[in-house]
Amino acid sequence: MSSGTLYDKVWDLHRVAELPGGSTQLFVGLHLIHEVTSPQAFSALKDKGLTVRCPERTMATVDHIVPTTSQQRPFADPLAEEMLSTLERNCQEFGIPLNNIGSGRQGIVHVIAPELGLTQPGMTVACGDSHTSTHGAFGAIAFGIGTSQVRDVLASQSLAMNKLKVRRIQVNGLLAERVSAKDLILHVIRHLGVKGGVGYAYEFAGSAIEALSMEERMTLCNMAIEGGARCGYVNPDDVTFEYLKGRPHAPEGDSWSRALAWWSSLATDPDATVDDEVVFDAAAIPPTVTWGITPGQGLGIDETVPSLDLLDPGERLIAEEAYRYMDLQPGTAIAGVPVDVCFIGSCTNGRLSDLRAAADVARGRHVAKGIKAFVVPGSEQVAEAAEAEGLDAVFRAAGFEWREPGCSMCLAMNPDRLEGRQISASSSNRNFKGRQGSASGRTLLMSPAMVAAAAVNGRVTDVRTLISPSAS
Amino acid sequence: MALFPTGPIQQVSGTAISVPGEDIDTDRIIPARFLKSVSFEALGDQVFADDRLELSGDHPFDQARYQGASILVVNGNFGCGSSREHAPQALMRWGIRAVVGVSFAEIFYGNCLALGIPCATAAPEQIKSIQAQVDREPGRSWTLDLAGLQLASVESSWPVSIDPGPLDMLRSGRWDATSQLLDHGPQVAALMQTLPYINKFAAN
Numbered sequence: 001m002s003s004g005t006l007y008d009k010v011w012d013l014h015r016v017a018e019l020p021g022g023s024t025q026l027f028v029g030l031h032l033i034h035e036v037t038s039p040q041a042f043s044a045l046k047d048k049g050l051t052v053r054c055p056e057r058t059m060a061t062v063d064h065i066v067p068t069t070s071q072q073r074p075f076a077d078p079l080a081e082e083m084l085s086t087l088e089r090n091c092q093e094f095g096i097p098l099n100n101i102g103s104g105r106q107g108i109v110h111v112i113a114p115e116l117g118l119t120q121p122g123m124t125v126a127c128g129d130s131h132t133s134t135h136g137a138f139g140a141i142a143f144g145i146g147t148s149q150v151r152d153v154l155a156s157q158s159l160a161m162n163k164l165k166v167r168r169i170q171v172n173g174l175l176a177e178r179v180s181a182k183d184l185i186l187h188v189i190r191h192l193g194v195k196g197g198v199g200y201a202y203e204f205a206g207s208a209i210e211a212l213s214m215e216e217r218m219t220l221c222n223m224a225i226e227g228g229a230r231c232g233y234v235n236p237d238d239v240t241f242e243y244l245k246g247r248p249h250a251p252e253g254d255s256w257s258r259a260l261a262w263w264s265s266l267a268t269d270p271d272a273t274v275d276d277e278v279v280f281d282a283a284a285i286p287p288t289v290t291w292g293i294t295p296g297q298g299l300g301i302d303e304t305v306p307s308l309d310l311l312d313p314g315e316r317l318i319a320e321e322a323y324r325y326m327d328l329q330p331g332t333a334i335a336g337v338p339v340d341v342c343f344i345g346s347c348t349n350g351r352l353s354d355l356r357a358a359a360d361v362a363r364g365r366h367v368a369k370g371i372k373a374f375v376v377p378g379s380e381q382v383a384e385a386a387e388a389e390g391l392d393a394v395f396r397a398a399g400f401e402w403r404e405p406g407c408s409m410c411l412a413m414n415p416d417r418l419e420g421r422q423i424s425a426s427s428s429n430r431n432f433k434g435r436q437g438s439a440s441g442r443t444l445l446m447s448p449a450m451v452a453a454a455a456v457n458g459r460v461t462d463v464r465t466l467i468s469p470s471a472s
Numbered sequence: 473m474a475l476f477p478t479g480p481i482q483q484v485s486g487t488a489i490s491v492p493g494e495d496i497d498t499d500r501i502i503p504a505r506f507l508k509s510v511s512f513e514a515l516g517d518q519v520f521a522d523d524r525l526e527l528s529g530d531h532p533f534d535q536a537r538y539q540g541a542s543i544l545v546v547n548g549n550f551g552c553g554s555s556r557e558h559a560p561q562a563l564m565r566w567g568i569r570a571v572v573g574v575s576f577a578e579i580f581y582g583n584c585l586a587l588g589i590p591c592a593t594a595a596p597e598q599i600k601s602i603q604a605q606v607d608r609e610p611g612r613s614w615t616l617d618l619a620g621l622q623l624a625s626v627e628s629s630w631p632v633s634i635d636p637g638p639l640d641m642l643r644s645g646r647w648d649a650t651s652q653l654l655d656h657g658p659q660v661a662a663l664m665q666t667l668p669y670i671n672k673f674a675a676n
Contacts, residue, residue, distance in 0.1 A: 016663055017656045019649070021640035025656055027663050029670075037556065039510035048650065053660070065508060079508040086510045120669055130555040130579060144579055146557035148586035148648075156653035158660055162637060194495055195549040198578055228552065230578050251673055258673035294495050314548070318494045411504045411554075432499040432553060439503070439522035 002166035004272030006235055007201045010141045014124045016158050023160045029123035029140075031058045031153045032109045033096070035065055035087040036413070037128030041150035042090040052094040054157045059118060060091050061099040063108045064413045068376050068403035071101050080414065094154075107379020107405045110134040110347035114218065115381050117247025121236035121263040126153055131347045131429065133224040136233035137217035138240055139266055141201070143231045164230065165275035167200040171208035173282040178464050180357065181216035182223075182349060182427070182447035184208070186288040189227040190298035192278065193315075197229030200276070203268065204234050208282035214243040215353045222348045223429050226295035235267035289334050289460055290431050290445040292322030297431075298445075301462045305332045325433055326442050327421075335460050337444065340422040342373035342455035343436075344400075344448050346410040349427035350378025354448040355386050358427075359394045361452035361466055367399035368458030374401035374416070376408040400455065412437025425454035476564060477588030480645035484570035484590065485615040486542030489532050490603040491520075496546065497553035498580060502562040504554075515558055516565030533566065537610040543623075545603050546573035548596070551580025560584045570616045572623055572632060574599050585638050588647050592616060592623065592632035602630060618643055 002008055016025040031054075033041075038060070045051070052058060065080040075081040091098040099105040099112055106112070110131050113119045125135040125142035128150040135142035149159055169188060175181075189196075202224045204217075212220065217234045224232025234240075241260055244250045251259040286300035297319070299305070305323075307330035308316050323329060328337065344350075344358050355375065367373045375395050377383035383405055386392060392402040409416040410428035417437025418424055424436055424443050431443035444460060453461040506518040524531040532538050544563065550573045551559060560583045563571070571584065571591045584591050594602070602623065605612070614625045616632070618639060623630045634642070641647040664670050 013667065014663070016659050019652055020644070020646060022637035023641075025653055025659075027660060027667070029667065036507050040512055040557075043511070050650075050654075053657075077508075082510060083508060123669060128555060128557075130553065132555075144555035146555055146560075146579060146583035146586060148557060148583065152650050152653055155650055156657070156660065158653050158656070160649040160653065162635075194552060195575065195577070198549070198575065226553075228549070228577065255672045259668070262668045262673055294497075314494070321493070411499070413504045413508060430497075430499065430553060432497045434503050434522040435499050437505070439525050 002272070002274050004269035005166050005203060005274060006139055006233060006266050006268045007141060007164070007166050007203065009266050010122055010124065011163055013122070019160055023162050025158050026124060026161045027158050028126045028153050029057065030113070030118055030125045031157070032113055032125065032127035032132070033058060033060045033150065034109050034129065035062045035083040037147050038090065038150055039083065039086045041128070041147045041154060044151045045154050050155045052096065052154045055095040057157060058096045058154070059099070059113065060087060060096050061106055061109050061112055062087060062101065064407045064411065066101065066406035067414050068406050068408050068416055071404050077415070104380050107382065108347045108350060108407055110222065111350060111378035111382065114138065115247070115379060117244055117250035120244065121240060122266045126159060130225045131222050133231050134218050134222040134347060136221040136224065136231050137214060139233055139236035139263065141231055141233065144225065164201045165199055166203055167197070167276040167278065168203045168205055168274045170277055170279045171204065171206040171282050172279065174208055174211055175282045175285060178449065179285055179287055180447040180449065181212055181219040183285055183288040184282070185220050185223040186290065186295065186298045186445065187285045188280065189223065189296050190288065192227055194226060194294045194296040195228045197224065197227040200229050202227065202229040202232035203274065204232060209234055210237065213353060214239060215351045218351070219348055223295065226429055236263045287447065287450055287462060287464065289450065291326065291328055291334055292319065293325055293431055293433050294318060295429065295431060295445060297322055299334045301335050303334060305330050305334065307331065335462055337460045338458060339425045339444065339454050339460065340371065341418060341424040342371060342451050343409045343424055343426045343428065344451050345376030345378065345408050346428035347378065347407070348429040349448045350376060350382065352382050352385050354427065355382070355391050358448040358452040359391045361449050361463060362398035362400060362456065363394050365398055365456040367455045371455055371458050373399065373455040374403055376403045377405045379405050398456070409436050411435060425451045425460065427451045477569065481588055481590060481642045482619055483615050483617045484543060485613065486569070487540060487611060488543040488545055488606045488614050489538040489541035490545045490606045491532050492547055492603060494547050495549045495552055498551055498556050498559040499553055501551065501559040502556065507556060507558050512558065512561040512565070515562035519562035519566045540567065542567055542569040543614050543616060544568045544571045545599065545606055546571060547599060548574040550576050552577035555579045557583045560587055560589055564589060572602065572616065585641065585647055586649070588642065590616065590618060590634060590642050592634050594630055594632045598630050
């Protein structure tokens with residue numbers, strides 16, 4: 001059993017009571033809600049005659065269903081309009097702050113909470129969305145919940161939870177040039193499997209992790225859930241504190257210095273015990289792309305689709321399904337696979353540094369003929385910052401569409417979707433069958449720079465072979 | 473259609489349906505486009521919509537022989553991916569009252585528990601045998617017995633596991649956690665006094 005880890009410390013601080021049956025009632029420090037998983041929770045709350053216990057510890061935004069072409073109200077899609085107006089009514093009724101379209105603060109929930117300084121070290125963060133693991137980048141314990149639990153958090157600001165084990169993912173050395181946090185997490189999931197993390201919190205540690213920016217750490221923790229781990233975290237350090245300083249909800253003045261002391265004390269102790277540890281060598285990680293229908297089916301850019309005999313017996317069934325669905329046969333090189341659509345965005349890779357990395361590749365080049373390529377900033381703030389430095393112009397000049405913020409084609413609940421058997425190069429997090437809005441649509445997951453490289457070549461391309469003209 | 477689960481759950485009885493496959497994610501159980509609704513009501517008809525489309529009538533949920541089943545038998549890591557409670561809601565509204573499999577993704581498991589749907593596990597070889605029996609004789613009635621921790625039919629019975637915590641919650645009827653959580657309102661208030669980030673990081 002783990003002891004002395006950040007996870008243990010934060011868990012202990014938030015324990016309200018032990019419940020019959022052995023679960024723990026855990027206080028939730030920050031509850032994030034959005035339009036898709038909250039309406040039924042509010043209905044249930046009202047049916048039971050309950051109210052929201054801590055509206056001031058709850059924050060709402062709209063992200064999943066928003067169109068990215070025109071965000072004029074009412075939306076063209078009446079169902080989408082109904083979802084947002086329901087959220088607006090619920091927030092108004094219960095006094096919950098809503099970062100709505102046009103507020104300058106709207107965006108994907110996992111982009112805006114950090115951006116506003118709401119996500120802080122030592123908090124417990126819950127949201128009706130599995131990618132809540134993102135917030136672990138700050139040294140928070142953050143996890144996705146279902147709608148019944150959203151109701152419970154609204155009503156009681158707490159949850160019935162079971163404590164997880166802790167697995168340290170120790171990444172030594174440094175990532176190679178043009179290899180990103182996305183490549184790192186795809187590599188980890190490829191090696192530990194999509195169910196390897198079930199029952200664990202992943203603690204990401206080591207020199208390669210310490211060298212990551214906050215935005216890169218968010219990319220990493222975002223996809224812990226794709227490895228089965230409900231939360232992932234990085235111990236807070238100066239990189240964390242530097243990011244938080246001056247953000248709207250960050251502490252100020254005397255509170256800031258007290259916060260620093262407390263936050264620092266939460267990091268995993270040198271003599272802490274973890275339940276498991278896995279070591280990776282960062283320098284050996286190549287740009288990584290998925291070929292199949294789970295995020296664990298990844299390949300280094302120089303590799304070929306594996307044959308069954310190269311796979312563990314437990315992976316063969318899903319591999320056979322992936323060969324059929326993806327129409328990619330064993331032995332096919334992943335580099336060179338033609339794509340139809342290129343999507344840059346999502347809670348995994350829709351932040352400013354992601355757009356910069358993609359723009360570096362797009363600058364001075366053009367999207368290949370017949371390819372649809374579009375960029376969806378993660379938030380209104382990201383869009384504004386990107387436009388201020390001219391990234392929108394770089395993308396437009398290169399033939400990418402520049403869109404309004406939202407979740408977009410990561411899960412295609414808005415009009416952005418694949419059609420028929422189209423294949424996408426996507427900076428999002430899931431390549432499940434049908435994920436991007438077409439029942440037979442196909443997804444190749446990769447970093448934003450790799451998506452941009454695929455867009456300009458019309459096929460999967462090692463971004464390292466494209467030297468940015470401005471850098472040459 | 474039977475009523476949704478309420479109160480203590482000691483057993484689930486009925487015919488079974490098998491959906492084989494590893495890592496069946498919640499996007500497959502209920503594709504995202506069906507989440508565009510402020511209620512769960514219509515989900516029963518939409519469960520596995522794209523997989524059913526792909527198999528044009530051959531998906532287990534479309535086969536006449538499995539209609540009316542209440543016990544779903546699956547393989548490993550069932551329900552991975554998105555946290556959408558719409559997945560167990562869709563299964564429940566189709567008629568599923570218990571799931572038996574090799575392993576489950578955590579959030580899905582918790583979402584099932586919150587609806588009073590037990591998720592029981594058994595070894596991979598056992599699950600294969602159960603799936604073969606279900607496939608051979610779809611009309612056979614099974615009982616998932618939470619007290620005896622077994623899945624049994626007239627001809628055979630198999631040991632299954634359910635973690636003690638969830639098992640106790642199901643059997644005692646306390647699987648709907650809201651009232652228990654609310655009972656500790658004063659303790660929540662007391663804890664809030666101790667948390668630095670709620671108190672301007674003042675030393676305790």
